[in-house]
Amino acid sequence: MEAAVNLEMKTLNVRQDITFYNTSNDSIISIVLNDWNNAFSDKNTPLARRFSDEFYRGFHLAKAEERGNTTILNLLDSDNMALQWERTDKNPDFIVVKLNRKLAPNEKIDLHLIYIAKIPNSKFTHYGFDQNGNMSLKNWFLSPARFENHRFIKYNNFNLDDIANAGTDYEIEIKIPNQYTITTDLNSVSKDISNTAFTTYSFSAKNRTDFNFIIEKQNSYKSYTSNGLEVLSNLNSKKLDEIQKAIIINRVISFSESFIGKYPHEKITVSEADYERNPFYGLNQLPSFISPFSDDFIFEIKFLKTYLNNYLKNSLRLDPRKDNWVYDGIQIYTMMKFIEENHPDQKMLGSLSNMKLFKSYNITNLTFNEQYSYYYMLMARKNLDQPLGEPKNNLIKFNEQIASKYRAGLSLSYLDDYLNQNSVPKSVQEFYNLNKERQANRYDFEKILTKNSSKNIDWFFTTIIDSRDIIDYKFSNVSRTADSVRFSIRNKSGIFAPIPVYGIKKNEVVFKNWIEPKNSDSIYQFDRKNADKIVLNYDNEVPEFNLRNNWKSLKSVVVTNRPIKFNFAKDLEDPYYNQILYIPTLTYNLYDGFTPGIRFHNKTILDKPFVFDINPAYSMTAETITGSSAFSWSENYRDSKLYNIRYSISQNYFHYAENATYLRLNPMVQFRIREENFRDNRKQLILARQVIVNREASQYITDNSKPNYSIFNVRYSNVKTELIDHFSFMNDVQFSSDFGKISGEVEYRHLFENNHKLNLRLYAGTFIYNTTNSDYFSFGLDRPTDYLFDYNFLGRSESTGIFSQQYVIAEGGFKSKIAPRYADQWMATMNASYALWNWIEVYGDVGFLKNKHSKTDFAYDSGIRLNLVPDYFELYFPVYSNNGWEISQTKYNEKVRFIVTFAPRTLVTLFTRKWF
Numbered sequence: 072m073e074a075a076v077n078l079e080m081k082t083l084n085v086r087q088d089i090t091f092y093n094t095s096n097d098s099i100i101s102i103v104l105n106d107w108n109n110a111f112s113d114k115n116t117p118l119a120r121r122f123s124d125e126f127y128r129g130f131h132l133a134k135a136e137e138r139g140n141t142t143i144l145n146l147l148d149s150d151n152m153a154l155q156w157e158r159t160d161k162n163p164d165f166i167v168v169k170l171n172r173k174l175a176p177n178e179k180i181d182l183h184l185i186y187i188a189k190i191p192n193s194k195f196t197h198y199g200f201d202q203n204g205n206m207s208l209k210n211w212f213l214s215p216a217r218f219e220n221h222r223f224i225k226y227n228n229f230n231l232d233d234i235a236n237a238g239t240d241y242e243i244e245i246k247i248p249n250q251y252t253i254t255t256d257l258n259s260v261s262k263d264i265s266n267t268a269f270t271t272y273s274f275s276a277k278n279r280t281d282f283n284f285i286i287e288k289q290n291s292y293k294s295y296t297s298n299g300l301e302v303l304s305n306l307n308s309k310k311l312d313e314i315q316k317a318i319i320i321n322r323v324i325s326f327s328e329s330f331i332g333k334y335p336h337e338k339i340t341v342s343e344a345d346y347e348r349n350p351f352y353g354l355n356q357l358p359s360f361i362s363p364f365s366d367d368f369i370f371e372i373k374f375l376k377t378y379l380n381n382y383l384k385n386s387l388r389l390d391p392r393k394d395n396w397v398y399d400g401i402q403i404y405t406m407m408k409f410i411e412e413n414h415p416d417q418k419m420l421g422s423l424s425n426m427k428l429f430k431s432y433n434i435t436n437l438t439f440n441e442q443y444s445y446y447y448m449l450m451a452r453k454n455l456d457q458p459l460g461e462p463k464n465n466l467i468k469f470n471e472q473i474a475s476k477y478r479a480g481l482s483l484s485y486l487d488d489y490l491n492q493n494s495v496p497k498s499v500q501e502f503y504n505l506n507k508e509r510q511a512n513r514y515d516f517e518k519i520l521t522k523n524s525s526k527n528i529d530w531f532f533t534t535i536i537d538s539r540d541i542i543d544y545k546f547s548n549v550s551r552t553a554d555s556v557r558f559s560i561r562n563k564s565g566i567f568a569p570i571p572v573y574g575i576k577k578n579e580v581v582f583k584n585w586i587e588p589k590n591s592d593s594i595y596q597f598d599r600k601n602a603d604k605i606v607l608n609y610d611n612e613v614p615e616f617n618l619r620n621n622w623k624s625l626k627s628v629v630v631t632n633r634p635i636k637f638n639f640a641k642d643l644e645d646p647y648y649n650q651i652l653y654i655p656t657l658t659y660n661l662y663d664g665f666t667p668g669i670r671f672h673n674k675t676i677l678d679k680p681f682v683f684d685i686n687p688a689y690s691m692t693a694e695t696i697t698g699s700s701a702f703s704w705s706e707n708y709r710d711s712k713l714y715n716i717r718y719s720i721s722q723n724y725f726h727y728a729e730n731a732t733y734l735r736l737n738p739m740v741q742f743r744i745r746e747e748n749f750r751d752n753r754k755q756l757i758l759a760r761q762v763i764v765n766r767e768a769s770q771y772i773t774d775n776s777k778p779n780y781s782i783f784n785v786r787y788s789n790v791k792t793e794l795i796d797h798f799s800f801m802n803d804v805q806f807s808s809d810f811g812k813i814s815g816e817v818e819y820r821h822l823f824e825n826n827h828k829l830n831l832r833l834y835a836g837t838f839i840y841n842t843t844n845s846d847y848f849s850f851g852l853d854r855p856t857d858y859l860f861d862y863n864f865l866g867r868s869e870s871t872g873i874f875s876q877q878y879v880i881a882e883g884g885f886k887s888k889i890a891p892r893y894a895d896q897w898m899a900t901m902n903a904s905y906a907l908w909n910w911i912e913v914y915g916d917v918g919f920l921k922n923k924h925s926k927t928d929f930a931y932d933s934g935i936r937l938n939l940v941p942d943y944f945e946l947y948f949p950v951y952s953n954n955g956w957e958i959s960q961t962k963y964n965e966k967v968r969f970i971v972t973f974a975p976r977t978l979v980t981l982f983t984r985k986w987f
Contacts, residue, residue: 403480
């Protein structure tokens with residue numbers, strides 16, 4: 072390649088010659104060249120859709136000059152004959168070059184290309200040009216794709232760092248302006264500074280699938296040499312001097328070479344951009360001023376994780392998308408071994424574990440390596456974990472970046488502990504050396520592991536790697552004598568996996584034995600060795616679904632197998648205690664005033680089947696006890712589109728009017744449905760419940776409605792959402808002794824390329840029968856009466872004043888108060904809004920409503936919407952409606968409507984939706 076960099080235009084002009092050797096046994100009629108730079112060419116590429124699926128707005132809102140593309144000017148063969156090539160709209164990130172003749176095995180052909188690579192902004196992926204005029208180049212050039220199993224691997228760029236290039240030898244000349252420097256992991260050949268404006272650098276490399284170029288005005292990279300390897304790094308750590316960094320880098324490189332093998336190239340880059348793309352989650356979430364880890368430990372972990380990632384990607388010649396678990400497994404497994412050797416006493420929360428304030432929390436007592444299991448279990452308990460052998464592009468973001476990575480490392484550690492003969496480290500080294508000789512795949516690794524194992528490990532690949540099956544054992548029929556302990560094991564998930572049994576005496580291990588419970592009725596007996604309890608999976612070697620049922624006391628008198636432990640706020644699940652968490656609460660509504668309380672619950676960071684949440688409180692205004700409670704039980708179904716059923720009952724006791732309380736009981740069952748593809752954002756929910764309401768009579772409420780009632784409600788919702796398009800459908804049916812009604816709601820949102828957003832909502836509802844004599848159960852045009860007590864109204868019974876102006880997007884969805892406000896027969900409305908600029912929108916509503924013994928009414932309104940934080944804080948300013956020009960009428964401030972939500976969960980979902 073000869074590449075000339077134009078930093079002003081953000082382009083590289085490239086002249087490229089490819090000599091393609093057909094090393095396969097197939098005759099080839101076309102060659103696939105990866106062109107991942109062109110994935111940034113417009114807002115409809117697979118990469119753009121991926122960004123949209125994960126709710127990343129930056130690319131969709133970017134200007135044309137911020138995006139990248141590749142313009143191919145010329146493509147010739149060895150005889151300088153033009154070759155036909157194809158790049159489709161569906162696959163803009165690779166081209167298929169059609170050869171003029173078949174290329175037989177062991178033959179070669181030359182391709183000559185001239186093209187312009189327009190580099191994208193680095194804000195999308197951390198690679199590209201930045202605001203300071205620098206460039207970090209990765210996957211910017213055309214390169215032959217990997218050939219395997221009689222075909223070229225054709226992968227779209229999904230921003231996953233998994234380009235499948237063929238192993239290639241490179242000779243590159245790159246010309247850059249004199250005032251810039253260049254950093255690369257290729258070998259330097261020469262430097263020509265004869266031109267007064269430009270410097271030409273020559274580089275070469277053997278058997279590479281990728282490389283980096285970093286072009287900067289001021290070189291931010293430092294060079295470190297360890298064991299003959301040059302490391303170029305700009306990892307941030309202002310508090311460490313170069314000697315401290317060099318010591319850490321040398322320790323990491325020495326360990327990696329001894330544990331895995333010698334790096335096959337002479338140079339490697341370890342950049343801050345690489346780390347930011349795949350940080351060590353946990354460390355990266357903490358502000359520096361409260362970091363519980365020392366500066367050198369943080370730098371060491373950052374360098375270790377990033378170095379191992381680049382080290383393995385540049386050494387293992389695997390399919391990085393299909394065989395991704397091998398990369399992740401070796402990386403995390405090596406990190407665990409490094410921590411065991413160099414920081415055996417390090418805790419998950421660092422120095423916080425030494426503070427007396429946190430001593431009772433389980434999260435502070437976990438070792439650094441134990442956190443991997445909890446990150447994986449976070450997804451398993453949500454029923455969102457995926458097979459390790461799943462291709463990387465099929466993983467949801469949290470699994471791709473965290474949970475599946477960690478489980479892969481845990482799985483190799485599990486196998487290593489089970490075999491206990493250094494089989495796994497030996498296999499890793501053997502497989503690493505195999506990759507120096509030829510292109511490899513996951514099955515080569517599996518064959519080596521099997522060969523080096525003294526036991527049958529087929530279960531490891533079928534259960535741990537290629538399935539979502541969970542491991543969950545518990546004791547049954549435990550008996551003991553002074554000298555022995557006898558028990559059987561219940562396999563709750565029905566799959567085979569070995570598990571260790573420990574004997575514990577005063578928190579010290581007195582025996583450990585691996586068992587292989589292939590039959591549910593297997594009986595085991597071991598010497599007791601004075602153990603006072605037996606524990607399955609005591610050191611959490613096995614990535615097991617539930618540790619809370621893993622131990623039995625052997626003491627003669629046991630009051631409870633798991634005593635109660637109280638903790639403030641939140642904690643990780645502690646398998647040896649029944650945890651009750653407590654936290655002060657403060658709520659507000661007009662009739663209760665500020666309502667302090669205390670919440671008792673068992674919601675730890677990991678989901679669990681049974682959850683209770685009890686929140687007694689005191690109404691400062693009414694001077695009475697109020698509060699709420701909820702109890703639920705969840706059943707997960709791991710191999711079904713119906714993935715969760717949740718049974719619950721909740722209770723609320725507050726004031727709905729001045730000096731008038733209400734009690735709501737809400738027994739409910741929910742059926743949650745998802746698509747087989749976990750990345751599909753479509754979710755379905757079927758809800759059935761009985762809402763029982765008892766209201767205290769109030770002198771301020773004179774609407775003739777029944778104070779006490781019971782309503783059976785069935786609701787179905789179907790929602791598919793991502794950044795560009797959102798579509799939802801909801802159907803609701805309600806029956807009581809006095810009425811029956813059915814309603815439906817359709818909502819559509821679209822974000823245009825000019826950053827303007829259109830919102831459309833259609834609502835329609837009708838009564839099947841209605842014998843009520845008030846509007847309490849009627850359809851509301853501008854505000855529902857909320858007789859089901861589903862919404863968090865600050866003043867639910869107010870018809871005037873600021874609290875009556877609170878707006879909820881429900882039923883009619885109007886913002887202006889237009890008479891008649893209710894419909895006791897049927898209603899149909901449409902709500903629309905369009906973004907003019909950022910969070911400023913115009914809205915309009917139209918609708919028809921019909922009351923008994925009255926003609927059909929037509930209603931409309933319009934105005935300005937300030938969508939400051941969607942669903943959290945919004946303001947509506949009416950302009951024109953059936954009431955006329957509202958903006959010119961008196962007391963206009965009483966017409967303004969607002970949405971305000973104090974529930975943190977509403978805001979948190981805006982940030983977590985991109986992960987799950």
